[in-house]
Amino acid sequence: MAMNTSLLNGRLRMVLGFVVSLVVTIFGLLLVTFIIGRVVPIDPILSIVGERATQAQIEAARVALGLDKPLWQQFFIYVFNAFQGDLGMSIRTGEPVIDAVTRHFPATLELATIATILGVIAGVPAGVLAATRPGSMADHVVRLVGLMGYSMPVFWLGLIGLLVFYGQLGWVGGPGRLDAMYDMMYDFEVPQRTGMILLDTAFAGRWDMFANAISHIILPAGLLGYVSMAYISRMTRSFMMNELGQEYITTARVKGMPERRVIWVHAMRNVLVPLITVVALSYAYLLEGSVLTETIFAWPGLGSYITDALMVADMPAVLGGTVVVGVAFVALNMVSDLLYRLVDPRAR
Amino acid sequence: MTLLSVKDLRVTFDTEAGVVEAVRGVSFSLGRERLGIVGESGSGKTMTGRSVLRLIRPPGRIDAAEMVFDGQDLMKASEREMRALRGQRIAMVMQDPKYSLNPVMQVGAQLMEGLRQRDRLGGAEAKKKAIAALEAVQIRDPERVMAAYPHELSGGMGQRVMIAMMLIPNPDLLIADEPTSALDVTVQAEVLSILDGLVRDRGMGLIFISHDLRLVARFCDRVLVMYKGKIVEELAARDLLAAKHPYTQGLLNCLPRIGGDRGPLPGLDRTADWARA
Numbered sequence: 001m002a003m004n005t006s007l008l009n010g011r012l013r014m015v016l017g018f019v020v021s022l023v024v025t026i027f028g029l030l031l032v033t034f035i036i037g038r039v040v041p042i043d044p045i046l047s048i049v050g051e052r053a054t055q056a057q058i059e060a061a062r063v064a065l066g067l068d069k070p071l072w073q074q075f076f077i078y079v080f081n082a083f084q085g086d087l088g089m090s091i092r093t094g095e096p097v098i099d100a101v102t103r104h105f106p107a108t109l110e111l112a113t114i115a116t117i118l119g120v121i122a123g124v125p126a127g128v129l130a131a132t133r134p135g136s137m138a139d140h141v142v143r144l145v146g147l148m149g150y151s152m153p154v155f156w157l158g159l160i161g162l163l164v165f166y167g168q169l170g171w172v173g174g175p176g177r178l179d180a181m182y183d184m185m186y187d188f189e190v191p192q193r194t195g196m197i198l199l200d201t202a203f204a205g206r207w208d209m210f211a212n213a214i215s216h217i218i219l220p221a222g223l224l225g226y227v228s229m230a231y232i233s234r235m236t237r238s239f240m241m242n243e244l245g246q247e248y249i250t251t252a253r254v255k256g257m258p259e260r261r262v263i264w265v266h267a268m269r270n271v272l273v274p275l276i277t278v279v280a281l282s283y284a285y286l287l288e289g290s291v292l293t294e295t296i297f298a299w300p301g302l303g304s305y306i307t308d309a310l311m312v313a314d315m316p317a318v319l320g321g322t323v324v325v326g327v328a329f330v331a332l333n334m335v336s337d338l339l340y341r342l343v344d345p346r347a348r
Numbered sequence: 349m350t351l352l353s354v355k356d357l358r359v360t361f362d363t364e365a366g367v368v369e370a371v372r373g374v375s376f377s378l379g380r381e382r383l384g385i386v387g388e389s390g391s392g393k394t395m396t397g398r399s400v401l402r403l404i405r406p407p408g409r410i411d412a413a414e415m416v417f418d419g420q421d422l423m424k425a426s427e428r429e430m431r432a433l434r435g436q437r438i439a440m441v442m443q444d445p446k447y448s449l450n451p452v453m454q455v456g457a458q459l460m461e462g463l464r465q466r467d468r469l470g471g472a473e474a475k476k477k478a479i480a481a482l483e484a485v486q487i488r489d490p491e492r493v494m495a496a497y498p499h500e501l502s503g504g505m506g507q508r509v510m511i512a513m514m515l516i517p518n519p520d521l522l523i524a525d526e527p528t529s530a531l532d533v534t535v536q537a538e539v540l541s542i543l544d545g546l547v548r549d550r551g552m553g554l555i556f557i558s559h560d561l562r563l564v565a566r567f568c569d570r571v572l573v574m575y576k577g578k579i580v581e582e583l584a585a586r587d588l589l590a591a592k593h594p595y596t597q598g599l600l601n602c603l604p605r606i607g608g609d610r611g612p613l614p615g616l617d618r619t620a621d622w623a624r625a
Contacts, residue, residue: 245405247447253403254514255462256435269452344452345497 018334029326030079033319038071042313048091087320092312097320100305105324106195107177108294108301111221112286114198118225119232120279126229127236131244132263142233149230154223158296161219173216175298182212220297224290228282235278236271243267273344280336287332288325351521351553352400353377355414359395359577362407370395370408372577378521382547382554384564384585386599387574393557396574397523400555401438402430418520435462439514440523441543444530445506449498456494459513467517481512485542504535508542515546521553529558540567561588561599573599 045061053061062068066077081087087097130142166174173179177197178186186197190204198217201210243249244267252266291303298304302321309317341347359371371392376383385393399410402422415422417438425433442448450458456478463474475494482490485508498506507527514522527543528536544567547554558564564571565588573581573596581593591597598616 247442247444248450250398250403250440251442251448251510251513252450252461254401254434254440256431256433256466257461258431261465266450266453270450273452346451346499 018337022330022334025330026327027079029323029330030082031075033322033326034075034078037315037319040315042315044091044315082323087323088316090309090314090317090320092309092314092317097317100317101302101321101324103195104300104302104305104321105328107299108287108290108303109328110196110198111217111224111290111294111299111301112283114217114221115224115228115286115290116279116283118221119228119282122225123229123232124236124275127233128240128263128268130233130237131240132259134241139237142237146230146234149226150234154227155292155296157226158220158223158293161223162296165219172219173212175296177216177299178209178212179216182209185209220290220293220299224286224293228286231282232275232278236275239271239274240267243270246270269343273340273347276336276339276343280332284329284332287328349379350377351379351418353414353416354396354400354412357396357399357410357412357415359392359399359404360409360411362409370577371399374574374577374579376572376579376582378553378555380520380551380553381570382556382568384556384558384568384571385574386558386561386564386571388559388599390576391574392577393574394525397440397525397555397557400521400523401434401440403434435466435514435519436517437519438521438523439517439519440525441507441510441514441527443526445498445501445503445510446530448510449506451498453497454494455496455498455501455509459494459509459516462513462517477516478512481516482509484515484546485509485512487512502535503531504539507531507535507539511539511543511546515550518550519552521555522547523555523557525557526559527556528563529560561596562603 044065045058045067048065049057049061066074069077085098087101089095090097090100093100126142126145130139133139162174165172176183186192186201186209190200190206190209192200193203194200197213198210201207201213240263244263246267249262249267252262257266288303290299290301291307293299294301294304295307302325306318306321306325309315309321354377355375357371357374358369361368361370374392374396385396387393395404395408398404399412400415400417400422402410402425404410410423412423417433420429420433422430422433449455456475459478459481460469460471460474463469463477464471467474469477478494479490482493487493487505487508493501493505493509498509501509507530511527524543528539531539540563554568556564556568561571565585568585571583571585571588572579573583573591573593575595581591581596583591583596588596589600591600595616598614601614602616604613
């Protein structure tokens with residue numbers, strides 16, 4: 001009985017710790033974006049009222065934006081609004097930033113998720129293959145392919161990919177998330193529950209549209225998946241080699257376990273512990289950093305939204321997008337933390 | 349009856365710095381008896397033990413004129429045949445349970461693995477056998493230990509789990525590689541006596557690898573003394589004090605004796621002819 005209550009306390013403390021660290025991290029994130037918003041040499045009022053505004057108009061805009069209040073008050077208003085989902089108005093379009101972000105984020109999430117899945121499916125077996133036959137042909141191939149993924153610029157690969165697979169061979173859909181025809185149909189005929197086209201069309205049973213979306217996402221996702229695979233396969237290789245040198249592996253072999261089981265059950269369970277962190281980092285990297293890919297493939301994701309906003313100095317949009325990416329990053333880290341505890345009993 | 353016969357066993361490692369010979373022509377045979385192998389670190393005793401299971405990792409290589417276990421040529425056996433021998437007929441207990449048990453698997457799962465994967469036993473039956481094995485190594489609350497993870501066990505408990513796991517299939521030969529060196533002195537005796545009792549009761553052959561001469565002498569019938577990959581002396585355990593080889597004598601002299609003189613213990617003289625071969 002005593003053990004049960006202490007266990008419960010442990011769980012409770014863990015959950016509490018999680019919540020506290022979440023709140024603190026997001027608060028810190030907001031503080032940083034707030035400060036960036038104040039120190040950049042962009043006058044938010046000027047971009048609203050224009051150059052020919054009278055002093056009275058400028059003053060009115062200042063009051064309307066709350067810029068007449070002391071800085072700390074402004075910050076708390078900002079935080080208060082942010083926690084309610086209000087990230088301000090876009091200067092460029094006049095629409096709430098949160099609306100634009102919720103429209104763009106699913107596209108990025110969809111792309112990054114498919115890419116990560118591809119990266120894991122290809123990268124983990126490749127890394128294991130290389131680790132179990134060090135110095136072999138397979139090892140060299142995996143390492144070379146990984147090195148190429150590391151070092152080749154994504155935009156170049158993307159352009160070549162479009163040229164070859166879309167332009168020449170016609171195997172895949174071109175830029176954008178759907179063909180123009182389907183794009184309209186998606187807007188009017190498919191209930192947009194998630195904003196992720198693959199999921200929405202699948203829920204609606206529109207498999208023609210689903211197939212079209214696949215043909216569009218496969219090239220950019222394959223490309224990002226390749227980059228992520230390069231990283232994941234390298235890390236898997238080194239983690240696996242490390243585990244295969246451990247004594248418990250000898251134990252499993254002494255017990256007469258087949259090599260398949262030694263690698264995929266005994267070693268893999270231990271490899272998973274650090275690998276979870278690697279996959280989460282690579283996923284997070286794709287969520288925040290696929291700007292070039294989104295630009296080349298005309299992918300209406302968060303990366304291209306933030307870049308476009310930056311070009312016209314639309315700071316609320318830039319910072320709002322940044323906050324959302326940051327929150328996604330934090331959430332992802334928490335998930336990986338939880339999974340980590342799940343696979344490693346020593347971390348519980 | 350000979351259980352294991354080894355002739356001219358060699359273990360070599362092709363490293364970038366050249367070829368290293370860890371075992372250089374070791375021959376011995378073993379019945380259902382208890383054979384001790386002693387020697388300092390790097391003498392090749394562990395490699396000798398692992399060669400019998402053919403578990404030397406590349407770039408290590410095993411060569412032998414003969415290595416026969418119960419009529420089966422281990423040098424010619426396929427990997428599949430070796431797997432059938434491992435665990436089932438030849439088992440091994442390693443030095444430190446902290447490293448030799450899988451840290452992320454429950455003890456129970458590791459204990460039952462052989463029964464479930466190889467013998468295809470159902471969960472309940474495997475569990476019954478695993479619990480019986482834990483009771484055989486004098487673990488009092490086997491149910492709790494089964495659900496524990498290795499890091500939750502003490503060293504002595506861990507090693508008893510290891511012994512239980514290796515003895516479940518009732519092997520004919522057990523290789524114990526420094527089974528008590530990582531344990532507290534107080535626990536050592538306990539684990540040893542458990543191991544001793546089980547080996548005796550089940551009449552299995554034992555290769556007991558250790559750097560502790562006294563321990564080996566007390567525990568085994570026969571002792572091989574290894575130095576630099578070779579057997580320098582073979583003798584009955586009770587004759588240990590009458591050892592002729594200067595290395596063995598040197599090792600014995602290094603040990604403190606109750607009632608002996610309290611001056612500094614002598615070191616090994618490695619300049620003598622025997623040490624240069």
